[in-house]
Amino acid sequence: MKAGRGSFFPRPAQNTFFTATNERKNALLLQPRETLSRIVRTTPTGGRNDRAVLQCDKRCVMKARLMADKTLPFDETRIREIISEFPTPFHIYDETAIRENARRLNAAFDWCDGFQEHFAVKANPNPHLIKILKEEGFGADCSSLAELILCERVGLTGEHVWFSSNDTPAGEFVKAKQMGAVINLDDISHIDFLEQHAGLPELVCLRYNPGPLRDGNVIIGDPQQSKYGLTREQLFEAYRLLKEKGVTRFGLHTMVVSNELQTESFVETARMLFELVVEVANTVDVRIEMVNLGGGIGIPYRPEDEPVDLEKVGQGVRDVYDQLIRPADLHPLRVVMENGRMVTGPFGYLVTEAIHHKQTYKNYVGVDACMVNLMRPAMYGAYHHITVLGKEQEAANVTVDVVGSLCENNDKFAIDRSLPQVDTGDILVIHDAGAHGHSMGFQYNGKLRSAELLLKSDGSVEQIRRAETLDDYFATLDFSQL
Ligand SMILES: Cc1ncc(COP(=O)(O)O)c(C=O)c1O
Numbered sequence: 001m002k003a004g005r006g007s008f009f010p011r012p013a014q015n016t017f018f019t020a021t022n023e024r025k026n027a028l029l030l031q032p033r034e035t036l037s038r039i040v041r042t043t044p045t046g047g048r049n050d051r052a053v054l055q056c057d058k059r060c061v062m063k064a065r066l067m068a069d070k071t072l073p074f075d076e077t078r079i080r081e082i083i084s085e086f087p088t089p090f091h092i093y094d095e096t097a098i099r100e101n102a103r104r105l106n107a108a109f110d111w112c113d114g115f116q117e118h119f120a121v122k123a124n125p126n127p128h129l130i131k132i133l134k135e136e137g138f139g140a141d142c143s144s145l146a147e148l149i150l151c152e153r154v155g156l157t158g159e160h161v162w163f164s165s166n167d168t169p170a171g172e173f174v175k176a177k178q179m180g181a182v183i184n185l186d187d188i189s190h191i192d193f194l195e196q197h198a199g200l201p202e203l204v205c206l207r208y209n210p211g212p213l214r215d216g217n218v219i220i221g222d223p224q225q226s227k228y229g230l231t232r233e234q235l236f237e238a239y240r241l242l243k244e245k246g247v248t249r250f251g252l253h254t255m256v257v258s259n260e261l262q263t264e265s266f267v268e269t270a271r272m273l274f275e276l277v278v279e280v281a282n283t284v285d286v287r288i289e290m291v292n293l294g295g296g297i298g299i300p301y302r303p304e305d306e307p308v309d310l311e312k313v314g315q316g317v318r319d320v321y322d323q324l325i326r327p328a329d330l331h332p333l334r335v336v337m338e339n340g341r342m343v344t345g346p347f348g349y350l351v352t353e354a355i356h357h358k359q360t361y362k363n364y365v366g367v368d369a370c371m372v373n374l375m376r377p378a379m380y381g382a383y384h385h386i387t388v389l390g391k392e393q394e395a396a397n398v399t400v401d402v403v404g405s406l407c408e409n410n411d412k413f414a415i416d417r418s419l420p421q422v423d424t425g426d427i428l429v430i431h432d433a434g435a436h437g438h439s440m441g442f443q444y445n446g447k448l449r450s451a452e453l454l455l456k457s458d459g460s461v462e463q464i465r466r467a468e469t470l471d472d473y474f475a476t477l478d479f480s481q482l
Pocket of ligand 1: 120122123141166180255259294295297338339340341342376435
């Protein structure tokens with residue numbers, strides 16, 4: 001099915017019946033889910049028109065359910081109040097939703113003693129968000145010196161922090177060791193490198209790349225083409241070597257999918273790692289005490305996508321744990337994860353104003369954000385849903401490209417998107433921008449990184465990162481000798 005609001009229903013010009021029922025559709029879209037189910041159950045089906053109404057209602061209900069998952073934690077009036085203080089573009093994050101989602105993930109794994117989600121800091125390295133997550137019991141997963149220091153400054157240290165880097169500079173290992181972080185090695189040669197530069201800690205984790213044994217997924221690609229992790233043979237050799245060198249505590253990690261929506265994929269990853277835990281115990285007599293299933297839980301970027309059922313993931317992992325780990329007498333084994341996207345992604349919104357219209361071979365809406373604020377559409381052709389504030393109930397009968405001002409033709413938030421008529425001054429909200437959004441920003445073309453706001457649980461708004469200024473942009477240049 002073609003994505004985007006309005007694509008679900010035939011155009012009025014092609015089917016006048018739907019024109020007549022357009023108001024009904026809009027009314028249905030406003031109903032809560034329970035009411036919608038009742039409407040479908042009770043609509044009479046005697047005449048041809050009744051049947052058509054029922055059919056339309058069913059479609060509307062489905063659509064409404066899907067659309068219901070793309071709601072906003074603010075309306076136009078509130079966002080315009082916020083804009084009067086903090087100019088667009090900005091990212092705004094919903095604290096309540098972040099906390100609720102974090103609790104749901106924790107609850108899904110509450111069967112496992114010591115379960116901890118280590119938020120992948122690269123997804124959103126804002127200390128205010130990391131502090132909120134810390135309060136919910138999360139740790140962090142870092143991959144650079146800056147991310148380590150950021151966590152330290154939020155008070156996250158020790159084994160609450162994982163350090164999963166690759167091609168790692170020596171200084172980063174030194175810092176990770178000094179913080180007592182769980183060091184996750186990306187290569188067998190890093191054992192000697194770590195020993196030489198930082199000394200081996202008592203606990204070392206290894207990142208496994210299953211190569212041909214797993215398919216990866218469309219986004220992360222084929223594991224055999226991936227630069228990360230140790231092969232199966234290297235893994236056994238590395239545990240042997242670590243043990244020889246006096247390491248006493250061991251972990252195992254993998255990251256084989258990204259933005260994955262299939263529950264089964266995470267259960268399969270757990271199965272693969274649990275089988276390895278058993279095999280490593282049997283062959284090299286190393287007792288692995290913690291397993292990191294990686295991140296990669298996907299989010300429903302498109303309204304019609306089904307979100308991952310976290311409870312099913314938790315239960316599925318528990319089942320394979322019971323099948324493999326308990327009978328091998330390897331219980332307790334800590335299970336942890338390092339998701340980024342699913343933790344903050346759906347709860348962050350990029351808010352931008354329409355500032356230009358252009359009609360050439362296509363229709364363009366120019367907004368005041370650009371790909372430095374959110375580069376996923378340009379980089380991966382990723383879909384991000386867009387709401388035109390105040391026009392949620394209007395027909396999406398205009399097809400446009402929504403573009404930014406960067407001198408790159410891929411600086412487009414949406415291509416051929418059906419939206420309601422967008423007027424200059426309209427506020428557009430780009431959904432699911434809370435992870436791998438602001439954090440991927442850059443300054444190419446003299447563009448400045450925008451502000452980040454927190455919509456707090458008490459309804460107030462706090463600026464948690466100010467927008468960059470031209471002074472920031474020029475700060476690293478010396479004009480004095482010119
Ligand atoms: C090692 C590692 N862990 C975790 C993540 C987080 O992935 P996601 O945000 O898809 O959950 C990434 C993403 O790049 C990663 O490279």
